[in-house]
Amino acid sequence: xxxxxxxxxxxxxxxxxxxxxxxxxxxxxxxxxxxxxxxxxxxxxxxxxxxxx
Amino acid sequence: xxxxxxxxxxxxxxxxxxxxxxxxxxxxxxxxxxxxxxxxxxxxxxxxxxxxxxxxxxxxxxxxxxxxxxxxxxxxxxxxxxxxxxxxxxxxxxxxxxxxxxxxxxxxxxxxxxxxxxxxxxxxxxxxxxxxxxxxxxxxxxxxxxxxxxxxxxxxxxxxxxxxxxxxxxxxxxxxxxxxxxxxxxxxxxxxxxxxxxxxxxxxxxxxxxxxxxxxxxxxxxxxxxxxxxxxxxxxxxxxxxxxxxxxxxxxxxxxxxxxxxxxxxxxxxxxxxxxxxxxxxxxxxxxxxxxxxxxxxxxxxxxxxxxxxxxxxxxxxxxxxxxxxxxxxxxxxxxxxxxxxxxxxxxxxxxxxxxxxxxxxxxxxxxxxxxxxxxxxxxxxxxxxxxxxxxxxxxxxxxxxxxxxxxxxxxxxxxxxxxxxxxxxxxxxxxxxxxxxxxxxxxxxxxxxxxxxxxxxxxxxxxxxxxxxxxxxxxxxxxxxxxxxxxxxxxxxxxxxxxxxxxxxxxxxxxxxxxxxxxxxxxxxxxxxxxxxxxxxxxxxxxxxxxxxxxxxxx
Numbered sequence: 001x002x003x004x005x006x007x008x009x010x011x012x013x014x015x016x017x018x019x020x021x022x023x024x025x026x027x028x029x030x031x032x033x034x035x036x037x038x039x040x041x042x043x044x045x046x047x048x049x050x051x052x053x
Numbered sequence: 054x055x056x057x058x059x060x061x062x063x064x065x066x067x068x069x070x071x072x073x074x075x076x077x078x079x080x081x082x083x084x085x086x087x088x089x090x091x092x093x094x095x096x097x098x099x100x101x102x103x104x105x106x107x108x109x110x111x112x113x114x115x116x117x118x119x120x121x122x123x124x125x126x127x128x129x130x131x132x133x134x135x136x137x138x139x140x141x142x143x144x145x146x147x148x149x150x151x152x153x154x155x156x157x158x159x160x161x162x163x164x165x166x167x168x169x170x171x172x173x174x175x176x177x178x179x180x181x182x183x184x185x186x187x188x189x190x191x192x193x194x195x196x197x198x199x200x201x202x203x204x205x206x207x208x209x210x211x212x213x214x215x216x217x218x219x220x221x222x223x224x225x226x227x228x229x230x231x232x233x234x235x236x237x238x239x240x241x242x243x244x245x246x247x248x249x250x251x252x253x254x255x256x257x258x259x260x261x262x263x264x265x266x267x268x269x270x271x272x273x274x275x276x277x278x279x280x281x282x283x284x285x286x287x288x289x290x291x292x293x294x295x296x297x298x299x300x301x302x303x304x305x306x307x308x309x310x311x312x313x314x315x316x317x318x319x320x321x322x323x324x325x326x327x328x329x330x331x332x333x334x335x336x337x338x339x340x341x342x343x344x345x346x347x348x349x350x351x352x353x354x355x356x357x358x359x360x361x362x363x364x365x366x367x368x369x370x371x372x373x374x375x376x377x378x379x380x381x382x383x384x385x386x387x388x389x390x391x392x393x394x395x396x397x398x399x400x401x402x403x404x405x406x407x408x409x410x411x412x413x414x415x416x417x418x419x420x421x422x423x424x425x426x427x428x429x430x431x432x433x434x435x436x437x438x439x440x441x442x443x444x445x446x447x448x449x450x451x452x453x454x455x456x457x458x459x460x461x462x463x464x465x466x467x468x469x470x471x472x473x474x475x476x477x478x479x480x481x482x483x484x485x486x487x488x489x490x491x492x493x494x495x496x497x498x499x500x501x502x503x504x505x506x507x508x509x510x511x512x513x514x515x516x517x518x519x520x521x522x523x524x525x526x527x528x529x530x531x532x533x534x535x536x537x538x539x540x541x542x543x544x545x546x547x548x549x550x551x552x553x554x555x556x557x558x559x560x561x562x563x564x565x566x567x568x569x570x571x572x573x574x575x576x577x578x579x580x581x582x583x584x585x586x587x588x589x590x591x592x593x594x595x596x597x598x599x600x601x602x603x604x605x606x607x608x609x
Contacts, residue, residue, distance in 0.1 A: 013607030022469035033277030
């Protein structure tokens with residue numbers, strides 16, 4: 001983090017760009033973390049929703 | 054966990070690694086750790102060999118011994134023939150055993166497998182079924198419970214036809230195949246599932262050095278999930294290439310003494326192969342190995358020794374092929390050796406100490422080389438794939454068949470991955486530095502949390518979230534070695550070689566994404582930043598002072 005001078009934005013947040021795309025790849029359907037990911041995807045849950053269950 | 058009381062009705066699963074040369078079976082023991090099961094002969098690496106004498110079936114080591122006296126009725130190296138037609142197979146490994154033959158759309162062997170004299174044609178699928186049935190029996194006997202399901206490891210280049218043929222063979226052997234998983238991923242899982250391992254983002258090279266073939270794969274491990282970035286295969290390289298060196302060495306010695314080449318006699322060659330392999334394995338553990346064969350050729354007994362130094366000297370070329378395969382796969386993934394965090398050595402030939410030592414020289418000091426000779430708590434390379442399979446089997450054995458199928462469906466596995474890393478730009482004095490938070494090739498959605506220390510005297514803090522790319526910076530040695538510039542000593546300093554040029558990873562900011570201000574940070578405290586990336590590349594960013602109440606939030 002760096003000090004700033006004369007910087008201002010609404011609610012202290014300023015969007016200046018977007019991500020430059022993604023590559024489509026296959027995940028390996030192996031391991032506990034993948035299974036958790038698959039569960040979220042099949043039930044269309046988000047991380048926090050998943051944690052609550 | 055393989056809980057014996059609940060689970061899908063009556064399903065009891067193990068992990069199987071099915072190789073051309075040898076196979077292994079593994080389960081999760083009651084303490085929750087993966088454990089490779091020995092068969093009734095005490096072997097954990099069970100040779101994938103079947104042999105028939107007077108209608109009786111021999112399996113594993115017993116069958117392998119029959120390669121000398123009963124080679125025509127012994128079937129070996131058949132895994133890669135499954136689900137293939139005769140034209141596309143390479144029959145060289147079977148030179149000294151029953152030869153594969155074309156049979157309808159598949160491959161078959163002509164062997165005498167019953168008490169009557171006439172040979173029968175047995176398809177490779179049937180051979181695989183018999184082999185898997187014996188593996189299943191060994192596991193059932195050991196566990197005292199009927200094993201009826203399995204997770205089986207396959208190479209990454211196994212075609213759909215091969216997968217289907219393997220599943221059909223396993224079903225015929227009374228095994229429900231819960232899932233086929235890739236060998237390198239199984240190996241990575243075997244390491245990551247250890248209780249002392251922590252989930253980190255890393256790039257892993259898995260070098261699977263087998264008996265007759267070797268495979269290498271680059272995996273991106275992000276948040277405990279794996280994506281294969283590249284694979285490379287060599288179908289003629291493996292432990293048998295090293296055996297050949299030993300065989301040739303001893304054969305030459307024999308010729309010098311007795312003027313006949315034992316390799317010209319089929320039985321002599323078979324004996325040399327069997328004993329040569331044993332000597333090579335001994336050299337992985339000790340520095341000396343002896344070999345003694347009764348009646349090697351012309352009825353002459355032969356005994357000799359070889360030491361490791363000599364073996365390593367003779368094997369230089371083959372070792373270079375192994376390391377070449379590793380370098381090739383990294384190049385294929387568009388990466389540099391500096392990018393690799395971990396090299397996992399898997400497969401039987403990985404026991405060879407020199408191969409891991411040579412790999413040690415290729416990679417930087419930060420890279421962990423996970424092999425017995427370079428890493429004290431390394432897992433036995435032969436056991437990685439079956440252990441990984443056993444872990445996966447225990448995770449999914451309680452699922453319904455439908456659940457498993459849905460979970461491994463391409464709809465679920467096809468996921469966008471980040472192209473560039475996302476991180477934070479840190480300014481200290483003149484130097485601007487980029488610290489990655491989410492690495493490239495992270496599967497989405499993903500979120501990461503990090504803490505950064507605020508400037509010493511506190512105040513208002515600006516966080517610039519940016520996209521970054523890594524570059525390899527090559528510093529040529531200067532005639533008079535000077536001290537490194539301050540911007541050079543980042544966390545990514547590679548080994549500081551004396552005379553060679555130094556190569557290191559430097560991060561360049563590609564483009565800014567968002568700016569956040571955290572105001573009134575106390576002196577010496579930390580700022581916490583959370584970045585969440587959606588599958589549609591949207592971001593949610595939250596920043597706050599650690600322990601503070603007010604958070605700055607924003608979405609893109």
